[in-house]
Amino acid sequence: MARIDEFKRFVIRQYGLLEPLNWDQDCAEHLYLKNKFWNTLVEIERDHRTAYRIVIDADEAVAEMNLKIQDIKDYIFAQDEQRKEARKQHRSKKGSHTKAFDEKMKELKGQVRELSPQAKELRQKVRDQAKEALGQLEQQRKEAVKKAYQDSGLWWSNYNDVIDRYNTARVRAMKTGTELKFHRFDGSGGFRCQIQGGMTVEELLSGRYNIAQIRMVDQGCFAELRGGLERKSKQSYGSRNYKRGYGVLSITVYTDKDEGGKHRRRMLDFAIILHRPLPVEATLKELRVVRKRIGTDFRWDVTFTFTEKAAPIVHTHPEKFCGIKLGWKAVKGGLRVATIFDGESKPSHIVMPQVIVDKLIYVEGLRARIDTMTNENYEWLLKQVNEEAPKSLAEVFESLKRAKHPHPAKFAKMVGTWSNFEGYLPDVFEKADLRQKMCRRLSLEHQNLRDKMLRRREDFYRCRAKEITEEFGVIVLDKMDLRWMATREKANGEPTELHPKARHTRNLAAISVLREWIVKQSAKTGAQINTLNIASSTICHKCGSKVKAGSGIVRSCLSCGTSWDKDENAAINLWRAISQVANLK
Structure with a gap:
């Protein structure tokens, strides 16, 4: 029986995987x-x-x-x-x-x-x-x-x-009030292994159960598994990579019967790098291996879900409070995404580095170039192909004509079908094939860079959220309706006040991701999250007067004549509100 001061908590570990060692068509x-x-x-x-x-x-x-x-x-x-x-x-x-x-x-x-x-x-x-x-x-x-x-x-x-x-x-x-959507299969997916009754880490590493197991190997063996040389895997003593563990993860994909009616189990093996240790005292409940298409390639990762007994988490600084106003503003050096006030010093800010912002803008530019190129390809092709095309090619051509929105994949399908008819307009086909390859190169660059930058932005938010939740025991956030911010029209049909440029900046900031990570990290550190639905941005923190809403980040109070940054003003009001509640207690 667990002690009263103990409870079960979930522990999640995620690791990257290399390409499977024994992948075959049956897994796909x-x-x-x-x-x-x-x-x-x-x-x-x-x-x-x-x-x-x-x-x-x-x-x-x-x-x-x-x-x-x-x-x-x-x-x-x-x-x-x-x-x-x-x-x-x-x-x-x-x-x-x-x-x-x-x-x-x-x-x-x-x-x-x-x-x-x-x-x-x-x-x-x-x-x-x-x-x-x-x-x-x-x-x-x-x-x-x-x-x-x-x-x-x-x-x-x-x-x-x-x-x-x-x-x-x-x-x-x-x-x-929406409907479920059908999914187009592009090779992505995942395999899930549920461990009935749970499995200890020792049992996972010893291979006691067939459903899932990890066989640890040395660096030389791991280098052979990934097709490299041993010297590529060696790390200097004391380095971060030196502490990594190397192994082979084996999971069950399915079970069936062979020709003789005997049960068999299909195992899939992956080279895995344990960049952080598994929780020794925890019990493995399930693991999920995910295959995600990125351009023409696939990225693999595995997520382990453990449970373990632990004492309730007590924050190291329960007496420290802070108010956080999430918002976005382009500033020198990057994009400001949050303002923090703790009552002891001036408001501070979380600023997304300019290099991430520039890359995200570049990714959006790639998407625009792909759309423009696709539209030009459609317009060019409709002028080139005549009615004397072979039947199967003419059918694909007609589907292009009927397409409401041009798409690179449809153009590529047209070129692929055309390649089966070498004698039909060979000069035009050569140009169409060149156009399709140029568009494909842009698409691959867009897909890979977009995935990379989204993960980099999320990692930045994860680290900042960890720092905040470790420093403050009580965090108060403004209750924001992010779905309303994403809409272009109000319920009455009028356009929202959000300027197109501010809407674009909102997409780059993705403050919902930051808020999500603050909540996740608070669960690990024991910080308390509070959300307040107050007019934090339109109440002057100096005199308490209500200020008329308007555009721009700097507002002026007509009652006391003070000018302030509206996000800093909101963070101060949020901190003051939670501090008053704490003092009453």
């Missing part, structure tokens, strides 16, 4: 089956939603209300399409040419907002009356899911992985 097939199983579940969910709506819409009042709302939404869509055409003709997003459409859409959206609560109330009444019918639909859905995983051909741990993700996504979709 298993990833494909997982993707296929997910798409089957999505189809089941959509059929269930359709049947659910039929039951609800059978009520005349609900059907009439839904029809009324849908007619208004269709009218809004028609107005939006006309507004887009007007913008194209005038080559301007706002102006007298869009004013009539804006006002009409604002009026229509207001009507939808007024009708939505009534529709919700009517649907709730029908749900209460049709509980039995809806219960039968839910039972049919569960039976369909059960049959789907029985027919999936997946190993039990892997179909549990898909089922868990499906259940999580289903709940989220119902809350947000």
